[in-house]
Amino acid sequence: MHPNLTRYIEQLEKEAVIGGAYPKKLGRPELMFLQEVWGPVFNYQYDGLQAEYPFKDFKEGQRFVDFVYVKGGMKLLIEIDGFTTHARDISPGEFDDHLLRQNDLVLSGWLVLRFSAHLVEKQPQQCQKQIKQAIGHWWSLTKGELTTEDADVWRLRRNLLVQMAAQRNGSLKPRDVADAFQVTSRAAVNWLKRFQAEGVFTGETSKQQRTTRYILQNTFQ
Structure with a gap:
């Protein structure tokens, strides 16, 4: 277990x-x-x-969800569903309540992701991909072309792109970023240009003097 995770669990307790x-x-x-x-x-x-985040539904009932992430204006909620708990051995009324519960979350302004326990264990990369897409989707919905100057948002965005570049031999194309985060090509270019100006990336240009690839600086690898 990663030391930071150990500290996180200790803090929860x-x-x-x-x-x-x-x-x-x-x-x-x-x-x-x-x-x-x-x-x-x-x-x-x-x-x-x-x-184990508590919230009240529209009937003022107490509910708990597995995880919520609230930072930089983002409200992301994540549930990990066990097959036995959520797909078997429940009555029609319990199933109805289960669906209404998720509707309450969406109507309260949360972006909701659900993963099966099996997917988390066997295909964690697929879960990682959808979390990145959820982050990009949220920013697109709430920030237009994502020009906010919120420091936490830009710091998170930079860290994710640095990690992504490190996994791709130290370079990124705008299309890579757009696909990973489900944002427009224009937004992806804006992100990369900003971090190029900050010295995180250097641009690699084509014969037409267009920047086609962004190379991660050695100090960030």
């Missing part, structure tokens, strides 16, 4: 005790998600991620 509750015990699927999915996407930084 500490906060539960301070709040007068039993220490939060995450199950194996949730721990796998933190280690194999969230960790690689966010360089094992868990700032802004909350586990």
Whole structure:
């Protein structure tokens, strides 16, 4: 287990005790998600991620969700579904309530992602991909062409692109970024140009003097 994840879990348990509750015990699927999915996407930084998050539905009923990420204006909610818990051995009424619960979350302004425990364990890269796409989708919805000067948003964006470039032999094309985060090509170019100006990338130009590829500087590798 990554040391940052160990500290994150210890902090969860500490906060539960301070709040007068039993220490939060995450199950194996949730721990796998933190280690194999969230960790690689966010360089094992868990700032802004909350586990066993409570909220009230429109009937004022108390609910809990597995994870929420609230940072830089983003409201991302993630559920890890076990097959037995969510697809078998439930009554029609419980199934209806399960669907209404998700509708309540969407209507409350949350971007909702659901992963099966099997997918988290066997195909974590697919989960990572959809988290990146969710981040890009949220920014597209709330920030237009993503020109916000919010420091947390740009810092997160830079870290994700640095990690992505490191996994692609140190270079990125705008289309790579657009596909990974489900944003427009124009937005992807704006991101890369900004980080080029900050010295994170250098541009590689074609004969037509168009920047076709962005190379990660050695200090960030």
